[in-house]
Amino acid sequence: MKPETYASFLSKTRRRVVGFDVLVIALSPLFANLIKWQSVFTLENRNVRDSLTILLLCLLWCFSLSQSNAWDAAGLDNRFDIYRAPLLAAGKALLIFSTYSYIFRTAFSREWVLVQIVTTIVAIIISRTLINYYFQKSITKSSKFKPITYLVVSAVHEFQSLCDEFLLSHRIKPEFVHMELDTTMSDETKGLNIYRKLVEMQAEGLILMSKASVADNILRSVQHLRQPKNLKEVVYVSQLELLNERMRPMVPRNWFRLGRPRLLDSQRLIKRALDITISFIALVLLAPFFIIIALLIKLTSKGPVFYISERVGRFNKPFRFIKFRTMIATADQERKTAIGAGVVENLTDYHSDYRITKFGKFLRRFSIDETPQFLHVLYGSMSLVGPRPILFEELSDVPNDASIRFIAKPGLTGIWQVNGRKSTLWDQRMRQDLLYVETWTFLGDIKLIIKTFFTVLKGHGAA
Structure with a gap:
């Protein structure tokens, strides 16, 4: 049996998080009914419009969680993000629902909405705590994972310090392969060489160091490197105006994880x-x-x-x-x-x-x-x-x-x-x-x- 890669483990954990979140959102109206009206099903007291409003609130929850990157696989190994994102999503859902209620004058119980929101937040946090416990327990057995291979593009003298800093934000120790670019090459040629190296070594990660003659415009040239089948993560030590929407901060202050474009995610x-x-x-x-x-x-x-x-x-x-x-x-x-x-x-x-x-x-x-x-x-x-x-x-x-x-x-x-x-x-x-x-x-x-x-x-x- 082949060892599981850390990236596939993250992907599997993400599916569990999404599944638990959707289940919690679907059940929360029933729990709110029980608290407010002492009955799980209150359809005899509800008209079609109210039923559609409840469905809208559930869909708003899913939309807000997705927009808040709560289902981003790369954020699952960050203890802060797994709790911050649901709270941010709750604020968005409440704001949108309040606006909807005001515009369409829905005579909906504020107490019921408050109970539903609070119940969903608490249940999601509890489920994520349990999943995080399983996550922590699994990664302590790091030998169960196939080592992740990263291609590091930097100057020779920066390679070791770069690897040491990178380990601060990763729990599984990866394998690093160094590559130094010829500064006389054009940006397009540099990007092509990086692409070929990634395909050759079947790397799952790429680290670019802008100080090592890898300018910001080269990063634009290698954006299409997310096309290789194995490549799961791109990290750079720089900021790009075009990529600000996809930047995820890491532990070293000037480090950023380049997230997948939203068009490739569940959104x-x-x-x-x-x-x-x-x-x-x-x-x-x-x-x-x-x-x-x-x-x-x-x-x-x-x-x-x-x-x-x-x-x-x-x-x-x-x-x-x-x-x-x-x-x-x-x-x-x-x-x-x-x-x-x-x-x-x-x-x-x-x-x-x-x-x-x-x-x-x-x-x-x-x-x-x-x-x-x-x-x-x-x-x-x-x-x-x-x-x-x-x-x-x-x-x-x-x-x-x-x-x-x-x-x-x-x-x-x-x-x-x-x-x-x-x-x-x-x-x-x-x-x-x-x-x-x-x-x-x-x-x-x-x-x-x-x-x-x-x-x-x-x-x-x-x-």
Whole structure:
């Protein structure tokens, strides 16, 4: 039997924490009923609206725990974080629920809500204390774990002190492999060399020392190193503006753990729920207009109603991309003649593109041609908000340091849509995609959706 790795043990413990938390949240309303009304089930006294309110409170708890990083596997070995996160989540849940109650004037017992909140906090803390006891007991038998291998990128004279400091925040002693970079290399070459070394040694962790000629821009170049199957943790001794959202402080004051992007964690389920809800409603409301638009396209130009092409999806997987046709039927064959090959940087190239039909210009101005993509959002190949979907011929123009953009599904809208649309230059689009992936939040998506509505109405930046 192969020894278990510490990373897999953390992952297994995380699943137990999530399971206990969800169980506690589900049972807490019953306990609150027992305290308040001396009966576990009080459905005869509750109407449908109150039942939905109770369900909302439970969902708010799960949402708040997820947003507070209470289910972050990397924080399980931190005695402070396992208790701080649930308390922070309780404050968020109470604030949101209070706002909801005030706006919709719900006549709900404040005593019941208080009992439910307090009960949930106490139960979660007790369950985490028990899990932490099991956690502590397991890691004392460190021989049961397969040693973790870390690649340490630093100067030779800094290697030993770096390892000693790192052990202050880790309970299991890892194996360190040193690597020193050639300062004459370009940042891209340095990043590629680190990537190859990680794959070769199947490392589970990477430590970067900025003082050892590893500048902040190299860290951006190696963000895609989270793609190797074994790599579970990235630690750096520096601060990056782009990565602030993912920084988790460690024991040495200038040390930070680079957490996984939220789009790879359980919070992506919240994003998916929003995608399904809005795309379904949008398709139902827009269905009659789709018929009218289809008829107008057939009446104003020859060719099919829809334009279907292949785009690059999440994790570089291809998917079929559908939109209302806004160009002549032979547009793909005449692309090079009209605007040239590769990435188009100049908006005037689009404005003077003879392939766009008159009705197509109207559809493009208000992004009506993109509305069929709600089908992709509902199906799951796209998201409401995300990086801009790109063509496969544009894939070679995506720099290595921007490849992390592909951990997200392409978006119907995004930062690029509310900041210029077609008028945004390629490099700016890549930076905007990186910014979105690194700093994604649920509320951020809501803001971008609202901004998109007003941007599209104005018709700015359209081609």
